[in-house]
Amino acid sequence: MNQQSKPFRRIVTGHDTDGKAIIVSDAPPVRSQLVGGPGGPTFFEVWHTLETPALIHYQPDETDERGLVLPPPTNGTRIRVIEFPPEGEEIRKLTGADAAAKFKSMGDEKAFTSQEGAPHPLMHRTQTVDYGIVLEGEITLILDRAETIIQPGDIVIQSGTNHAWANRSDKICRMAFVLIDGQFTNDIR
Template sequence: MNEQPTVFKRIVTGHDADGKAIVIPNLPPMAMQLVGGPGGPTFFEVWHTAETPALITAQPGAPNEDSLVLAPPGKGTRIRVIEFPPEGDEIRKLTGADAQAKFKFMGNESASTSQDGAPHPLMHRTQTVDYGIVLEGEITMVLDRGETTLQAGDVVIQNGTNHAWANRSGKICRMAFVLIDGRFSPELLPEKK
């Protein structure tokens, strides 16, 4: 069962009419979404930009999205915080179809690479460069060949690799992710079926 998510502040800066830096008041709260029901991670959507270089406006408004979206906007960025509960049987026993359904819920069914014999049922791959920072707890990053455990303060740079996250610690793990839209070089393009 998921613990109550820890609340944190989102502070957005902008500019007043004189061009002086200010905190933007009264922005709607960030979106929070439990993915996959009990035992699944909680996503906190903090912010995203629609392009790079990002358009900087005097009075930025909260980005508008109706639902959880896994990837950043094309040529854009996204920052999110995810709380991973301890992994239980409900995750370990997922089928490939179950995993695809979870990624479909996040708007990217094709990210799922789950198949028989995969190192983890939630293996996935996106055309992004992701910076992941462990804020609290520990988590295991599972790759096609091997895995490594990250602890609070560790940073991972995920370069469009096939991976999954497994929380085997028995406690919540909280991570911040900055996702940057990317494209695969020709040798890394998925094989056409």
């Protein structure tokens, strides 16, 4: 199934030398990566900050980051858009080693948590608070003991929960994610 997704722009604002607000750049995100080959999701890395509170410069620029990194920087934030194609048998039948390799390719193999009997082969958990917003399509959020279908306009607030995403529809699902570095409390480590 060949589905073409609508491109989107990343508009970055800043200041001129007089301190007046300007547009620094207006273009599609400069980095995208298909994860896991054909049939896998495409990650569009939109922006990240290295700290919070974030330092505000006259002319913000992207910090140098090599490749895809799943979590935000320590004490930082990340915004990305992910396009999830319809999930096929190749995902549902992933071995543990193959699924772990997918997380390794995203720079965070320790996020992988799936074990035999897990509700989905791509279960994972990060020490982050994530805001996920469905922009187009629909997707199923899978947790250890629950699942729900998320539709356009729905927002998920994920607090370090073990989860996976499954696109059980016949169309691409596009989601925006804001990831904020976090730390587990002693009672849920």
